[in-house]
Amino acid sequence: MGYSLLLSLLVLAKATATLAADTVTENRSIDDIHKAALAEGGVVTCWHGGDEKNRQDALKEAFEKRFPGMTLNLTVDLSKYHEVLIDDQLTNDNVFVDSAILQTVHDYARWKDEGALLNYAPNDFDKVHEAFKDADGAYYGIGVFGWRIAYNNKKWTGDPIQDFEDFLNPELKGRIVSTYPNDDDAVLFAYDLIMQKYGKEWLDKLIQQDVRWVRGSITPQTLVANADAKEAATFIGISPSLGPDVNTTLPTDAQYVTWPQTAAILKKAPHPEGAKLLHNFLISKEWLFTSPKTTVRTDAPADYPDIFKTPNTNVTAFGPWIADRERVERLRFWFEKKLGTPQGLSPLDDDL
Template sequence: MRSSIALALSTLAATALGTSYENRTLDEIHQAALKEGDVVTLWHGGDEKTQQDRLKKAFEERFPGITLNVTVDLSKYHDGRLDDQLANKNVYVDSIILQTLHDYPRWKDEGALLNYKPRNFANVASEFKDPEGAYYGYAILGWSTSWNTVKYNGSLADFSDALLPELKDKLIFTYPNDDDAVLYAFDLVVKKLSVKWFDALIAQNPTWVRGSATPGDQLALSNTSYVASFASGGSSGPNKNTSRPTDAPFVTWPQTAAILKDAPHPEGAKLLHNYILSDEWQFARTGWTVRTDAPADFPNIFEEKNTNVTNFLPWMLDRPNVERIRFWYETRLGTAQGISPLDDDL
């Protein structure tokens, strides 16, 4: 009885705050989405055009008649374009999933986001969600060390391994001053291993590129001299190994989703968000998840050593500090050079 009363009171409070709780099935939401049109538009952070092809394919197969119009671009560029839409009162994007966590509280305060709780919202860890449902993490992302096992038959587990003499001229990294998550990764390492480590890394003559996935993609190629990278993503492959560093913290964070309050296809957006938090999507592959009710064989991100999945948001919110750190690296590396990672065909 007490739980029923508590649930009723919680529902009344949420209604007063303008929060919508979802109690329909995916199939029921699908039918509602079909009535408003045949498309839902998603802007997803990333640095390769094809990075969300798996999501697009799975969504469209699961929900016939609905096209997932997904555009992948660097989150910092999506942010500016979304702000333009909001300023011009011309919102044509339904859903956003971005790395730029610091902008979600601002957009909420501006009234730009829909207070909406998908069916599995209660199972999302409280650390990853706005209590009123304006935004919530949907996937845990993280970066490790990577190396090509054909070109190097040893282990490169730690950040300090980047200073091995045999890796001189064979390392590839993303410009930290071009991507906040990479910047945060380097900030954590330098705070632990000191500026001397970074100076020694520069002496290794690494190659610096744009795009967090570019180093990993390059490592998987057989026609490059690159052997290893640290604090980056990219494609996996039979000749590529990865390891989580132990000598300094590595980066993890909840990639965060929200529905625009003025979304032209709100039912389609709700369908997408319920799907990406569903058992079907969250538990399709074993790995970190934002949900607290994962099967026993799923690793718990809060139990991982040497990473703190909740620290990226407060770090991102301190924009003066972020800019100071960015320019510290820029004075040493110069401005980020090279074509957009969206156009590098990797």
């Protein structure tokens, strides 16, 4: 018996290792699934959370190269927008999305309870960590995301920026960029964790640093890496590699955010075989074991970091936190009172 993160609840509950009676357990090879997906039409439609339209181009390219004849119709948008449009499809019985891969991890248990998800255990489902998957295969993590500190050493030549408290250095005034915490739940969680360590006084001091507040969680690291932008540092960065001029690090003075980006197949998906092919690929060794990085699998090579042994983060904490919608909304409005409503276009609407 293992533990499964029930994302709509606030606890970790024991889950049996026995799959539900209606769970489809994959026993075909990935090449056989490919043949079935081609016979179905060779198409899969996936909605992926993110805030830059081309953010998942590498996935589309790799999938279509690996599976000739397949087309991955991939739409990247903010998870909070995807979720409400999926709810509309479910309400109107007009499902046209096959696969949903979102940051709003609390949605999945709700959709499962509504009977909207396909209980499906891909190949190597048993290799996905128990904390990242529903016991019946309705949803599962396909990658571990999180925020890290990033600063441009060409634009900042002072002491290394390694912790959240370093952002209060007076010499950084006017050179810090952050996503509005009231515009992205994972960013909001980051601020919540920092203030649990340093209190609201930390935020008041940060605001006095003349932070550039932006929309989109990729925007801060993009500005930091941009030689023509004055912004030199952020703690809302997702990529460990932003070029030779940018240093990235994981903070040690307070907890930082990590979460399992989670995937599910809609039960009424118009291309179920295409969706199964995509999901098998997403948790496969050939996709996940391309370079040492944190992974949802338990059988990673020795040089891959283990997120459960990584200090200063709790990868299972985001699910219960985001599921407490009353608290999240109160905190969002508290920040809105402090910072105002998010201003400017989303990166999905305009180029930087």
